[in-house]
Amino acid sequence: MRRVAGIDVGGTFTDLLLTEADERGVRVRLAKVPTSAANQAAGVVAAIEAAGVAPADLDLIIHGTTATTNAVLERKVAKVGLITTAGFRDVLELGRRTRPSAYGMTGHFEPLIPREWRREVPERLNAQGEVVTPLDEAAVAREAETLMAAGCEALVIHFLHAYANPTHELRAGEIAARIWPNGYVTLGHRLLSEFREYERGTTASVNAAVQPILDRYVLRLQDDLSARGFARDLLVMNGNGGTVPARVVAQEAAKTVMSGPASGVMAAAATLAQTGLANAITYDMGGTSTDVALIHGGVPEVSAELTIDYGLPIHLPMVDVRTVGAGGGSIASVNKAGMLQVGPHSAGSEPGPIGYGRGGTRPTITDANLLLGRLDPERLTAVKAGVPLAAIRAAFTRELAEPLGMGVDEAAAAVIRLGNVHMSGAIRMVSLSRGYDPRDFVLFAFGGAGPLHAVALARELGIPEVLVPARPGLTNALGCLVADLRQDRVNTVNAPLDTVDMAEVLRLIAAQRESARAVVEAERQEIEETVILHGADMQFRGQTHLIRVALPGPEPTRAGIQAAFEAAYFQRFQVRLPEIRAVLVNLVTSVIGRRRPFPLAALIDPAGRAASAAEAMIGRRDLYADGRWIAADIYARDRLPVGATIQGPAVIQQVDATTVVEPGAVATVDAIGNLRVKV
Numbered sequence: 001m002r003r004v005a006g007i008d009v010g011g012t013f014t015d016l017l018l019t020e021a022d023e024r025g026v027r028v029r030l031a032k033v034p035t036s037a038a039n040q041a042a043g044v045v046a047a048i049e050a051a052g053v054a055p056a057d058l059d060l061i062i063h064g065t066t067a068t069t070n071a072v073l074e075r076k077v078a079k080v081g082l083i084t085t086a087g088f089r090d091v092l093e094l095g096r097r098t099r100p101s102a103y104g105m106t107g108h109f110e111p112l113i114p115r116e117w118r119r120e121v122p123e124r125l126n127a128q129g130e131v132v133t134p135l136d137e138a139a140v141a142r143e144a145e146t147l148m149a150a151g152c153e154a155l156v157i158h159f160l161h162a163y164a165n166p167t168h169e170l171r172a173g174e175i176a177a178r179i180w181p182n183g184y185v186t187l188g189h190r191l192l193s194e195f196r197e198y199e200r201g202t203t204a205s206v207n208a209a210v211q212p213i214l215d216r217y218v219l220r221l222q223d224d225l226s227a228r229g230f231a232r233d234l235l236v237m238n239g240n241g242g243t244v245p246a247r248v249v250a251q252e253a254a255k256t257v258m259s260g261p262a263s264g265v266m267a268a269a270a271t272l273a274q275t276g277l278a279n280a281i282t283y284d285m286g287g288t289s290t291d292v293a294l295i296h297g298g299v300p301e302v303s304a305e306l307t308i309d310y311g312l313p314i315h316l317p318m319v320d321v322r323t324v325g326a327g328g329g330s331i332a333s334v335n336k337a338g339m340l341q342v343g344p345h346s347a348g349s350e351p352g353p354i355g356y357g358r359g360g361t362r363p364t365i366t367d368a369n370l371l372l373g374r375l376d377p378e379r380l381t382a383v384k385a386g387v388p389l390a391a392i393r394a395a396f397t398r399e400l401a402e403p404l405g406m407g408v409d410e411a412a413a414a415v416i417r418l419g420n421v422h423m424s425g426a427i428r429m430v431s432l433s434r435g436y437d438p439r440d441f442v443l444f445a446f447g448g449a450g451p452l453h454a455v456a457l458a459r460e461l462g463i464p465e466v467l468v469p470a471r472p473g474l475t476n477a478l479g480c481l482v483a484d485l486r487q488d489r490v491n492t493v494n495a496p497l498d499t500v501d502m503a504e505v506l507r508l509i510a511a512q513r514e515s516a517r518a519v520v521e522a523e524r525q526e527i528e529e530t531v532i533l534h535g536a537d538m539q540f541r542g543q544t545h546l547i548r549v550a551l552p553g554p555e556p557t558r559a560g561i562q563a564a565f566e567a568a569y570f571q572r573f574q575v576r577l578p579e580i581r582a583v584l585v586n587l588v589t590s591v592i593g594r595r596r597p598f599p600l601a602a603l604i605d606p607a608g609r610a611a612s613a614a615e616a617m618i619g620r621r622d623l624y625a626d627g628r629w630i631a632a633d634i635y636a637r638d639r640l641p642v643g644a645t646i647q648g649p650a651v652i653q654q655v656d657a658t659t660v661v662e663p664g665a666v667a668t669v670d671a672i673g674n675l676r677v678k679v
Helices: 040-050 067-073 137-149 167-179 197-227 246-256 259-275 365-371 389-404 408-430 450-461 472-482 502-521 558-573
Strands: 002-009 013-022 025-034 060-064 080-085 118-121 131-133 154-158 185-187 233-237 243-245 280-285 290-296 322-324 330-334 340-346 442-446 465-468 485-496 527-540 547-551 582-595 617-625 628-636 645-647 650-654 657-661 666-669 675-678
Touching: 002 040, 002 259, 002 472, 013 040, 013 472, 025 040, 025 472, 040 197, 060 259, 060 472, 067 197, 067 246, 067 259, 080 137, 080 197, 118 137, 137 167, 154 167, 154 197, 167 185, 185 197, 197 233, 197 246, 233 246, 233 259, 243 246, 243 485, 259 280, 259 290, 259 442, 259 472, 280 408, 280 450, 290 408, 322 408, 330 365, 330 389, 330 408, 340 408, 365 389, 365 408, 389 408, 408 450, 408 617, 442 450, 442 472, 450 465, 450 657, 450 675, 472 657, 485 502, 502 527, 502 582, 527 558, 547 558, 558 582, 617 650, 645 650, 657 666, 657 675
Parallel strands: 002 060, 060 233, 080 118, 080 154, 154 185, 280 442, 442 465, 628 650
Antiparallel strands: 002 013, 013 025, 233 243, 280 290, 290 322, 330 340, 465 675, 485 582, 527 547, 527 582, 617 628, 645 666, 650 657, 666 675
């Protein structure tokens, strides 16, 4: 028997989905435990134990973690020093002359590396990679010793135009390696070999800042698992939607930023493929935030222009996920202007919403759902002793209803409505702002709280259908199970397409392909096939922003690249600019090692299914919708048979999530257990 566990650590819960496969078929075990914020590794071990299996019996663990994302957002990072080209140590702080608040007169920005730890050495290359000023090797050694004496744990070496010629960075890295007490030395060009010194520098800085944190976390997790007998492979999710072996993940730690949200998008893509759909907007609402992404033609949108926080762009290929601070634990309050506000602060898992009974005192979106009958207070996940609804009602009266001059039910409905406004804005960002009409997509709703709000959001945005997967609260863990191994390579060309040396273009593509393939095929025992994708970042001359263009193969022609760029530009902006020259900025290659496919039908247990939807009904309760209380049927999702149809208003409950079918909507169970809701 082969046992594989996908484990995702979220802000509130740690989720596990474990498959057991033998000649009789595939069986699934599930677990959901509170996240241990102080030590995420403890939550991972607890999830394995909750699934009723010993770590020693597992053949493979694929793990998605928020350790690096949280470290950057909370600024709980390692102390980092920077060695850079003389005259350029302030590049990371000057940035692009933007401001924290676009229209504000004040703001606060704290660079990841303080100025006193940014050191300069004489060296200079021009944009063609030619040496203008030789590298002062003695200065490199001297500054590395200075930073080490200052207590810096990690080091970044970032020289101007190293993407064109890495000789100086490589030599400085050799000198620093002899002095530095650990292996936490990041060379900018190795992580990101493309132009734009600011973005390349911030990417390298983020990598160095989280490298020790991720390394210690992975080592601690491996030690905890090894102590319990686990001796097999551990793979870690990357932000590009692929996985990488744990033994090398810390070398490029910045690539794990946003790996948690990426895993959910990969699960959505796998579900769509087995459902026969190609286009979806993914909507993952958890306890602390909501993540939204777009899948077009069955392929998740990938971007190399992620900004994780103000002044911290990370130019690495990642699944393009937009995040808003609206989750089940988002706190509702009345601000100084007397206006209702939802988020960005969250109650998290400790103390959590009031209804969790762990000491929370401030109203949240989850509490509003409890008050309005959308959630069953007796069925809250991982809640041992909740609080009476009267206590939640008293808090809403005190904190919201009285200050706003409205009834408690109205206040709770307003909290949900405002949370939906925040989330619908994120959906518009990934669709309308890129030239996609939401009405051409399915809303793929998951996360512990996503199905509660999905139908209302779809109605507001004109999306005709909502798809809720079989295990919405465990979808990120499923994403770990279905994620492939993936390596991305990027190199700058930055030349007009009509004059670029096509022989050099083909040479770079071949080098990217071989470099990435070597890493992926080192894990060949997990791979069924290898897929190679080629692309280019392009723009019209004089423009700043880039458009990612898919190339048809490993040997593209000049005319083929031009046609692909014009088509992509027209799709995005609905305009053609034949009189302006196109510029080939970056070449991009992705090598994907496809893992064994996971049969999603295994997520549903046919043994417990009722003969009809009526037999799966477990009761009725009042539900507040459209400004009034109405009676809604309550169903046990695990009992719903394939083909069952449910008319709204209704509530469909399961152990990991609750789906609200709003009045006028109709839900149907498809062949692999998805809920398909016509809005």
